[in-house]
Amino acid sequence: PRKSHCLKRKKKTYNDPKHTSKRAVCWFQTNKIKVMEWPAQSLDLNPTENLWGHIKNAVSEAKPRNAEELWKAVKSSWAGIPVYTCQKLVDSVQHRCEAVLKNSGYTTKY
DSSP: OOOOOOGGOOOOOOOOHHHHHHHHHHHHHTTTOOOOOOOOOOOGGGHHEEEHHHHHHHHHHHOOHHHHHHHHHHHHHHHHHOHHHHHHHHHHHHHHHHHHHHHSSOOOOO
């Protein structure tokens, strides 16, 4: 069988299998999206993880009993995140990168 042109990609996103699957890599290439190289175990660099943590806690507190309640809890939690919280996380990226470099890629306070 003929190999896909999409398998030649070497850059990765987050080194997470769902982001580095052949299908995902092909999609990025097809859509001409440049992907940053990202060190493994680097959640410290991703402020989005803080937002997911907020949503996870809110959903846990809501104790949804079905998919509809779950979706409602997720949407409500997401809508309740103040803009200043997001801005503060964006503003922290430089400090996150510096902390990861200083700690040779190991876990930081972030």
